Amino acid sequence: MIRFDNVTKVYKNGTVAVRSVSLDIQKGEFVFLVGPSGSGKTTCIRMLLREELPDRGRIWVAGREIIHMPKWRVPYLRRNVGCVFQDFRLLPNKTVFQNVAFALEVIGRPKSVVETQVPQVLELVGLSKKRDNLPHELSGGEQQRVAVARAFVNRPLILLADEPTGNLDPGTSQGIMRLLDRINRTGTTVVVATHDAALVDWMRRRVVELDQGTIVRDQARGVYGIDATTGSVPRTEVGARRS
């Protein structure tokens, strides 16, 4: 579903953000992208959306090579890749319903589709009752749910989340994770870049760790970090009880 083949990204100022990264993510997988600040997580996600182009290597998304993809196809790529950010990126003067509906309207979906899909996805994220509220009337967690709903309403094959819980308290964060998990179980491939060790440990999913732009770890049922003193992986129960 997602494939990086020896990808290197150097920003104009000379920063090497991603260095020879090769990575395979299968359909339906749930993957955490972890690593210290500046390790290249956001850069990877931006390349998947083709907001940035790598300097070397190739990237496939949903069976398509996206580096040499003509510009006019990029919007169609993005329809297959939903995306959620730390800062929600909702439109402040549109209601919850309108924010989600907007994502369908601007890709030309007819009214009938909008009227059936939006209530469904609002039900899924648990915001049916707040459909007529404006974003500033919602809590951070609720706003992020709206953002997830907007990213998912078009049923993309892939859902990317860059620090989706960066602004939320632990309890609320878990709620968002449960939601992403639920979306993952519909068959959607989910990639989450995060700093949140507790969440990663709690979810026990595949973990890809980046450091200074290279993959230093790729673990099938991983935790956030390897214990620096013992070199051993923390025991499962430690993470699982944190909530």
Next chain:
Amino acid sequence: MPLSADYIARETATNLWRNRLMTIAAVLTVAVSLALVGAALLLKQGASNAENYWQRGTQVTVWMKASANGSESHAVGSELKQLPYVHACSYHSQLADYHEAKTLLSPGEFQALTVQTTPASYRCTPNQPQYAQAVYNRFNGQPGVLKVSAPFSQIHTMEETITVLQWVFLSVALVLLLSAGVLILNTIRMAIFARRREVSVMKLVGATNWFIRLPFMSEGLVQGLIGSVVAAAVVFGLHALLNSFANPNNPGTVLYQMRLSGWELFGTDFVVVLIGALIGSVGSAIAIRRFLDV
């Protein structure tokens, strides 16, 4: 791609209303600048009309020698009639010129004149003042012709003045158009900048560039149209006002000579509205280009 007119119309209407202050600013900018452009265009055409009017008034006179015989006089007359650049000629007999001289000359000078010594003349109006010179070259020195006279230096000055005036008005119109373009572009750019968030979300969820661009363009089009219709009305009013001062009983006034036909006024208004529509829609397309790249 299903780009529905319904979606564009709805987006346009809600956005115009939601950003109504910006809308008003843009409409006023278009209205003021295009009214000025229209006024400059009116003046330019007015100057050209006045020129035509004055040109029609210039005369070249072929004076016949008092001794010229009938066939010489007839030859000059028929040749003048055939010249393509001479609009019309009238023949003034010796007697007619004698009576005219009586009114023009001082009694002392007039005393020396008799009907027999007064030259007969052809008074001609060339199509363009500069053809007076051609008439001069053709007939000066021809048998029976005394001399050819025309207000040559006056014609020259007048032509230069009007040419300069026309250029001044045209360049004023162009400069105004340019600054109107920049002002409008800036207004649209500010409006789009205020909504860059919306544009970035549209791109994020996979809206095509045309889908993003079209509502902005139709918004710009509406603003440009409203503004330019106001400008066209101002131009119309200005024209009516000037016309009300142009007294038909006194055709010597500049205002009367400059007056425009209905078609010229209609044409000017049409140009103004066309420019407004173009500036609005194309301006939006240009202004949004920067936000579409990535």
